[in-house]
Amino acid sequence: MAANVTDTFEEFTSHLNNIVSGGYMTMAIGLGVDTGLFDVMCNMDRPKTSEEIADLAGLKERYVREWLGAMVMGRIVDFNGDQETYHIPEHRIPALKPKSGQNVMTLYAKGVPMLSSVYKDLAECFKKDGPGGMAYSKYSDFHGFMAGLSSRWFDNYLIQHFVPGIPTLKEKLDSGIQVLDVGCGEGGASHLFAQNYPNSQIYGLDFQQHCITKATEIAANKGLENIHFVCQEASGMDPIWDSKFDYVFMHEILHDSAYPDKLLDETYRVMKSDGILSVIDTGAHSKLEDNLNLSPTIGISYVCSMMNCVPVSLNFEGGMGLGAVWGKERAVEMLSDHGFDCEVSKTPGTKFGHFLCKKAK
Template sequence: MDHEKVNEFLSRFVADLGATEAAGSVAIGHRLGLYRALTEGPATPEEFAERTGCHPRYLTEWLRGQAAGGYVDYEPETGRFALTQEQAFCLADPHGPNVAAAFRFALGMLRAEPRIAEAFRTGEGVGWHEHDDEVFVGVDAFFRPGYEAELVPNWIPALDGVDAKLTAGARVADVGCGLGSSSVLLAEAYPRTTVVGSDYHRESIRLARKKAAEAGVADRVTFEVAAAQTFGGTDYDLVTMFDCLHDMGDPLDAARRVRQALAADGTWLLVEPIASDRVEENFNPVGRLYYSGSTFLCVPNALSQQGDYALGGQAGEAAVREVVTEAGFTRFRRAAQTAFNVVYEIRP
């Protein structure tokens, strides 16, 4: 046994365990607005307690732990903690990556560990709706910044003729819309376009309607509780799916429903987690993130539904292309990609 390799592995373990334990502190920082409060300027724990109304002893441990993880800076000369501009953008800016919110969904996901462990033994599924509420809110918070940065500026223009259609006024179905962030973004960017969002999860649809009302687009964005295989309407100019096809037990039937719902010259915008068809090429930090989420959320949800698929969060392009082709689509191309997503343009 190579003891140097043992020590290397233990170093990795310490980093992983420390990050796992720190997740709760990051979630608390988001929930209590601590990161946003720290953007007001450097503070000692006592000063921070006055600013936030929280107990100084708890804040002392929290601030030191955040500094140890590189999420907060520390000034030894003054005993004050602060956020750099970059940390503030990632942790406290609602229009930034909003990474702190992602820890809330991760913790919510992990609360299902006993049920997922049992599912390993039985092969049964665990539905999306059976998870802790933090999962639904946290997933929206984690993915929304990416959609805000990419959907209208980059993804829509990458599709042939779609931007012009939406600008002139089009009909859009946003399938598997969750809390409706993508639906609202499209409506805000294209005032002449109407959007119908659908999701099988009733509580997500309730929150989506609230989000649309708060954004002032409820007159052009409506929502329905419906599965991807049964959403309503036809002759859509654009059907969108954001990070959800791989969660479905029957993505083939969902793809067939999209084919039926599209206008003859319509487009299916499909966004999926980025993944290689070669398994070993997914052994990287992004792949690890997605495989972990897939183990707890994507595959269990697919196995809880009728159908012959459990694609998972790292299915790869070949598996997606196979589903799309079998559903009757004849045109399929990769239109764009980011560090986290791949964007497909699919046409009848």
């Protein structure tokens, strides 16, 4: 299928205007999340003035008024000119409350200013004589951003739908097994595994020390004694872990890895012969033309991949730079090449694929 679309100059201009306007509006949506303005407005019992909204949010009225103007122009907030009051219609509220589990677009909006912080550095990477990539440290609170996105899925789907959907896994977790969460970040999934399956031993692995520190603090505050966090490269796991784990969990980590081939080899080594591997990753196709009829939000994946996934992988010498849209066909091929048989299904509650793997016999 060809990627070209026939349109007129006027149609394309309108399309381009909508894209660019949406980019600017997205920054204001992100501010609405970060400042708590959406929380305030989604819980109002009646339309209120900008002064009242600012007081409820503990913010300056002048800035809130300008934000409200942007939200009115974006058709997100409704305005009554006679009374100079603002409100969000009830049917829009579920889409604007990021913790509701119904929509993540307001959370994705926060990614625009975060990724924009590396705009000039990324432009240098494009140059033939520029740097190969960028370090994670270049990004402002990238892990916090990802934790916000992931927690929505973890809290609403991981224990309730994902685990029960894997044959025999819940029974094994209840009885007590060894679990490895690769690329655990701040420990969102690890904490839930440990809380819900106290007979199992949970290991969280990440190469970012600040993430491991935070994950460990959260576990201590929750009183979780069956959880262990380790700061280590996943492509070089502890040598004493041979055949240690019954279940390995990877959530959106494989495509970001500089050395996914080494990561899979290490995963194969630390898994028991009858172990299970869950890789949650791309739900797109490997060929660009096959993605044209997917959800319009697939474009977000390409932009995030360009801005983060590819440069952080290529920052390492010999990094593969798979990117977020490397595609499920290529993923299955790579998993097979490294000794895994896998079944591919849709991950509940997301557009990602679930690659359920076992060691090939």
